[in-house]
Amino acid sequence: MNIRRLAASELPPMELLLDADPSREMVDSYLRKGETFVAEVDNQIIGVYVLMEKQEDSTEIMNIAVANEKQGQGIGRKLIQHAIDYTRNNGFAKLQIGTGNSSIGQLALYQKCGFRIVGIDFDFFLRNYPEPIIENGISCRDMIRMEIILQED
Incomplete structure (x- = not known):
């Protein structure tokens, strides 16, 4: 599996992105502002994440998705580790992520990858x-x- 930045000339894998976030408007918004990375096997995109600078010292994973048929194979964890490494190597001190209160699997995965809960945005969705x-x-x-x-610091 190869993880790489999506070229400006390439279309983002919208179907995957919309699996993780059902709002086309929200997805389009952070695609314009962020950097998109894709995971590929045999030139097929099987995963994606969008990273956006939030503050001077932090970035946020705005969307992360793995193709349904590829879930449970550690691809999500590899995408998160890639985001962590990329963020650290670019001098940022913090990486943030948000997920829904109903996203039980994602909450577990993010904590296994080292994320800690820092707040709740009540009624966000x-x-x-x-x-x-x-x-x-x-x-x-x-x-x-x-x-x-x-x-x-």
């Missing part, structure tokens, strides 16, 4: 998405904010 999101039989209402410290 109710305010920002026109349609209700139900995941794992749970109403997705709140954004769980997580962070990993990469460089101490």
Whole structure:
């Protein structure tokens, strides 16, 4: 598997991105501002993440997705590790990520990768998405904010 930055001339894997975030408007917004990285096997994109600078010392993974048929094979963890390494190597002190309160698997994965919960944006999904999101039989209402410290001051 190869992880690389998506070239400006390439179209982003919108189907994958929309699997992780159902709002085309939100996805388009952070695609314009962020850097997109893809995981490939045999020239097929099987994973993606979008990284965006948030503050002088931090970046945020705005979207991360792995093709359904490739989930459970450690690809998500490799994408997260790539984001951590890229962020650290570019001099940022923190990497952030947010996920829904109903995203049980993602919450576990991010914590296994070293992220810690730093806050909750209550009713984020109710305010920002026109349609209700139900995941794992749970109403997705709140954004769980997580962070990993990469460089101490």
